[in-house]
Amino acid sequence: MSPIPNPPGRPGQPWTADDRAAWRAQQTKKRSYADDVLAPIDALREVAAVIPYGELDYAPDGVYPLLSIRSHDWNDALPVALVTGGVHGYETSGVHGALAFARDHLGDYAGRLNVLVAPCVSPWAYERIHRWNPLAIDPNRSFRAGSDAPESAALMQLVAPLKGRFLVHIDLHETTDSDESEFRPALAARDGKVFEPGTIPDGFYLVDDSDNPQPDFQRAIIAAVAKVTHIAPADPDGTIIGSPVVAPGVIEYAFVPLGLCAGITGAKYTTTTEVYPDSPRATPEQCIAAQVAAVRAALDFALQAG
Template sequence: MRRRSYADDVLARIDAFRSRLDVVQYGELQYDAEVYPLFAVRNRGQHDGLPLMLVTGGVHGYETSGIHGALQFIEAHLADYAGQADVLVAPCVSPWGYERIQRWNPDAIDPNRSFREDSPAGESAALMRLVAPLRDRVLMHIDLHETTDSDESEFRPARAARDGQPFVAGGIPDGFYLVDDSKRPQPAFQQAIIAAIAGVTHIAPADANGEIIGSPVVAPGVIQFPVQSLGLCAGATNARYRTTTEVYPDSPRATPEQCNAAQVAAVRAAIDFALKKSS
């Protein structure tokens, strides 16, 4: 059941950018009678020779601040990087999931495990086609996510049931954290983002086992996954600097506005760090 509107919440805001930024349609999804055009936004002007930064949001459509944080960044800050960086933002990769507040697409496929060649998820395949000619040009890729209470109460049990596995209860970290690439870690990059976020919202602590969501904490607020082998969006290009943000919107210590602001601060810190290192 549709619970919110992609057209009203996302497309209308993207349309407002057309007078000052480049808006490109990179695909279209059709589920039964519903059609979802997919758009990316880019700062206007000549980009030859400029470092390319990629920002993605809404890979999991139910993770609200990923979408609205990306849109807020475009509105307030994308034009700031004209002449410094070529910034490409895909703010809502999974519009069907956004409308229905769902992690998976209608085929019960998790788009954020599907960023690979011949992807079974239309959402992931469309983004892969967009970035294919840019894979080796991208210097930085930040993918905006949330970890919510519904991960534990709804989506993890559903995944276990789908896969015929027993559900093992875990926990949801209270605060912001990042997922680095375990195969190509960039600890200074991750810590620059954490430092920027600490002024906006709280950083998730390690649990009693020194872990966050079952992964060892390698630095304050940072864990690592092998992003490309897992088919995660952060591994969609060969970017030197890449990370996945995770915000906890159900925390009693954070508001929706803080979660959006944290995503914006993370994007700005990531771009600024990559620019400094490339100069």
Template sequence: MATSSPHPISPYPIGTPGKPWADAEKAQWRSRQARKRSYETDVLGKVARLRERFDAVEYGHLDYPPDRYPLLALKSRAWREDLPGALVTGGVHGYETSGVRGALRFVDEHMADYEGRANLIVAPCVSPWAYERINRWNADAIDPNRSFRSDSPARESAALMRLVAPLSGRILVHIDLHETTDTDESEFRPALAARDGKVFEPGEIPDGFYLVGDEENPQPEFQRAIIAAVAEVTHIAPADARNEIIGSPMVAPGVINYPLKRLGLCAGITDAKYKTTTEVYPDSPRATSEQCDAAQVAAVRAAIDFALARR
């Protein structure tokens, strides 16, 4: 069942209710964001070890003084122009931990299985500043996962689009790894409402794994195959009393659809036939962090296997 999540009764501590943030409020918000973990240790260190088996490319860097972050992706070493492409992205929202860990674990344990069958490219942590601060936004108080468009204000999103642009027509499948957490209701949606000068309206957090497909190209069999694979690892989120998940109609068990490109979502950055966003619920009493990471890996494998079987 969907779960009600804690939400603040008092106004968000930054800004004036009903008034969008200006630069001063964004600076105040930024000053509250402390580094809690290390991108260098958790991501760059693992990428360095994976370089022994796969090609690593630096596709950009982020300068948020005094911090500077190289943006890295891992690619199949036996790259062939005649093979279909598979794109895996994680950490678009830096606080969604299993997306980062799941992407790196997939590379370590399974990426070599696809050599000679597909060209894989994995960007495991798209938003390193947010990863270190366990936040949804980047340092400019911008949500990268609403910013994948040609005039993107998010440097993280723009860099990934530049990496993918030359490959867009050759990507068969793209899976973008995310989480839905209790802090969506306790922190990030209230912050969004405050930033935009709107009223925060509490919602519900789905208890379990679900997928967000493409409203314009839903591919229901593809989504069902991923759900079936993940169900062997962890539980699938049911619909709420309105037969919805996070306010959208459930079109199949554990599946909703969004207009990916129109919303500027990462899963919409290519014209891949098969695309989806995963959503793991790490705060569930029924799931461990190991299950969350394993669910992301299972989803990636099922997505690529389905697409290659039907190319």
């Protein structure tokens, strides 16, 4: 049922602490957070402020500093935009899209909008190309008070002093073939449930907040991204990943009840992007460009609409 090598636990039973430890022991480092994320952030210090907001001590794997990037000309009289990437560490274009936006476009909003970027919320998972943290917890279901995911708790602590000032938050994600081949089966195994196969949409789509829908905002982002890469069509039943399509390329989730990152700010305009990097119609460069286009369209719309 599950493609996890030597899956821990027993079918039909949730993982124990020993099962989680066995799963963690199977995970290996495949790329470098220091090289891919910390070095590019360090290179931005002349054009942006780099603000540490914690560290993750995941011995014996290492200690991971958490860094955010923000506008040099921060002005407390201006509204705030939050850009997050790498909440799921394996979703590569979210991390590199956030970094590319900070490098190339942060200055575009000087004097109009304070911009805060957290480009890689889950660095341990980034290195292991995984959805979970080393505790086998999904950070993007853990943004709530008393969170048991240190990645989520650290980001919420960063955001807390700015609550009430956020105008827009865009959270950068991917939907990959490995969601269906690896991560959803792993979730079922972890929770002692039966894996039910689903589908992976071919193309870019957005997730709006069902408790605060902003259809014009989502539409503006879709229009911008459509110039870069293709938009995911609905499945024959009118859904994308099992959720009803409410507009071309847009579905809805309840952000706060589900503990999703996009619900942490209370901003008027919020969305989660979903890029499909495994499409034969998209390159890695297009995926990053799509994330950047989505961020720019989100911030531009929010500034214009207010």
